[in-house]
Amino acid sequence: MAERRPVSDNQSSSNPNTYDLIGLDNALNLSRKDSGSLFAKHVNPVLKTMLSAIGFDKNFVSAEGIFVYDDTGARYLDFLGGYGSLPFGHNPRDIQAGLDKAVDRPNYLQAQASALQAALAHDLAAILPGELSMSFFCNSGAESVEGALKMARIATGKSVFVHCTGAFHGKTLGALSVGGREKYKTPFQPLIPGCVEVPFGDIKALEEALDQHRCAAVIMEPVQGEAGVIVPPEGYLKQVSELTRAYDTLLILDEVQTGLGRTGAMFACEHEEVVPDIICLAKALGGGVMPLGATAATRQVWEKAYGGLSKALLHTSTFGGGARACAAGLMTISKLVEENLPLKALELGEYFLEGLRTLKQSYKAIKEVRGKGLLIGLEFDKPVEGLLDKLTAGAINEFAKEYYASLVAGQLLGDHQVITAYTLNNPNVMRLEPPLVVTKEQIDYVLNALEDILSQRKGLLRMALSVVTKKS
Numbered sequence: 527m528a529e530r531r532p533v534s535d536n537q538s539s540s541n542p543n544t545y546d547l548i549g550l551d552n553a554l555n556l557s558r559k560d561s562g563s564l565f566a567k568h569v570n571p572v573l574k575t576m577l578s579a580i581g582f583d584k585n586f587v588s589a590e591g592i593f594v595y596d597d598t599g600a601r602y603l604d605f606l607g608g609y610g611s612l613p614f615g616h617n618p619r620d621i622q623a624g625l626d627k628a629v630d631r632p633n634y635l636q637a638q639a640s641a642l643q644a645a646l647a648h649d650l651a652a653i654l655p656g657e658l659s660m661s662f663f664c665n666s667g668a669e670s671v672e673g674a675l676k677m678a679r680i681a682t683g684k685s686v687f688v689h690c691t692g693a694f695h696g697k698t699l700g701a702l703s704v705g706g707r708e709k710y711k712t713p714f715q716p717l718i719p720g721c722v723e724v725p726f727g728d729i730k731a732l733e734e735a736l737d738q739h740r741c742a743a744v745i746m747e748p749v750q751g752e753a754g755v756i757v758p759p760e761g762y763l764k765q766v767s768e769l770t771r772a773y774d775t776l777l778i779l780d781e782v783q784t785g786l787g788r789t790g791a792m793f794a795c796e797h798e799e800v801v802p803d804i805i806c807l808a809k810a811l812g813g814g815v816m817p818l819g820a821t822a823a824t825r826q827v828w829e830k831a832y833g834g835l836s837k838a839l840l841h842t843s844t845f846g847g848g849a850r851a852c853a854a855g856l857m858t859i860s861k862l863v864e865e866n867l868p869l870k871a872l873e874l875g876e877y878f879l880e881g882l883r884t885l886k887q888s889y890k891a892i893k894e895v896r897g898k899g900l901l902i903g904l905e906f907d908k909p910v911e912g913l914l915d916k917l918t919a920g921a922i923n924e925f926a927k928e929y930y931a932s933l934v935a936g937q938l939l940g941d942h943q944v945i946t947a948y949t950l951n952n953p954n955v956m957r958l959e960p961p962l963v964v965t966k967e968q969i970d971y972v973l974n975a976l977e978d979i980l981s982q983r984k985g986l987l988r989m990a991l992s993v994v995t996k997k998s
């Protein structure tokens with residue numbers, strides 16, 4: 527592709543004709559090769575190379591529901607589901623129609639008490655457990671976590687946060703400070719001081735931390751997603767909630783990934799009848815069509831944080847609560863409730879988990895099957911040290927070691943047209959997180975595809991797997 531840059535360094539930026547622009551119409555028609563080289567040149571060359579290595583450098587040109595299509599017309603089944611941001615699959619027509627209804631509203635007019643924002647906050651309060659009735663709207667999961675951390679500090683006047691090993695709360699500086707993967711944190715130190723890490727699921731360690739520090743809040747995911755889909759021991763969340771009350775500390779539950787039906791309840795905390803003081807939401811809230819996050823809190827916490835003229839505007843966002851995002855949120859909640867999708871996720875999740883557990887009995891390459899509802903992790907045994915190095919003459923060993931589940935994902939895509947990925951804080955775990963509208967037949971298809979890969983003996987990954995799949 528020809529190099530595109532301004533024709534002169536001295537040109538007037540007010541004249542668009544002096545720039546060689548691609549524009550939307552051409553962008554929609556870029557070939558796989560051109561979009562790949564533009565991505566490598568202007569976005570992330572390393573990511574482009576990684577995607578190519580496992581065959582994920584397709585040119586996906588359309589999508590509807592659980593299906594995605596590339597420029598050759600091939601159809602793929604999406605079991606990645608936008609990392610949980612596609613509760614209804616791609617481009618849900620009814621949610622898009624809802625956006626059309628709101629199309630004449632001013633999208634960004636901050637100097638108003640927006641009707642759509644107010645209604646969305648109301649509807650969220652209606653489905654949230656307990657007294658979580660006040661919502662602040664933002665645009666992403668990390669941003670909703672930032673809002674929660676700031677709210678906890680200002681409401682309590684305390685500064686320490688307790689968080690969990692393996693946790694993932696996003697990649698902004700505040701969210702990283704309470705995250706649990708050193709690789710993501712180390713290059714950005716110093717992060718927020720006063721963050722104490724405890725093992726997820728270890729109630730004694732939490733009590734010790736709360737005993738030793740004056741904590742503003744404990745932050746955790748009810749089921750850890752990016753850690754590799756870790757479900758805590760039964761009763762843990764309830765004990766966490768009781769401890770935070772006993773130590774006069776706030777409980778922030780990050781339900782960015784688990785919220786809105788994913789785990790088989792509207793919110794994962796409802797499995798244990800726990801109500802946090804602050805809850806973080808994003809991903810599914812935008813219905814797969816708009817970026818939309820929310821930090822919701824009890825009135826009591828909100829009053830302590832922002833109640834008062836001098837404090838009411840301490841935390842704001844230009845785009846937060848825009849009309850179209852709120853319209854998408856309103857439609858999303860209605861659809862989740864009307865179609866009873868949390869219950870569907872519970873039933874289909876059980877079916878999927880059972881199928882995967884059956885596979886595990888036959889194939890030693892599967893170390894563990896974990897999950898709740900349609901948030902499922904499949905942990906692979908690490909390949910025998912040096913094996914992939916030998917097989918590939920060192921060519922992809924580093925990549926394979928760290929991103930082993932990606933190799934399986936690559937094969938699922940290449941051989942069976944199924945889209946999956948690894949979990950961010952544990953690359954040996956494949957995440958299976960299809961839209962909540964997935965069918966039993968589609969789950970069966972993926973189970974058969976996995977069995978096909980695990981049972982074969984040819985090719986790089988098959989050879990690697992054949993070693994670890996042999997029953998001892």
Ligand SMILES: Cc1ncc(COP(=O)(O)O)c(C=O)c1O
Pocket residue numbers: 609666667668669671694695696697747751752780781782783784808809
């Ligand atoms: C539990 C949790 N919190 C926060 C985030 C960050 O969300 P975002 O990528 O929208 O910033 C994620 C993303 O995967 C998440 O799983």
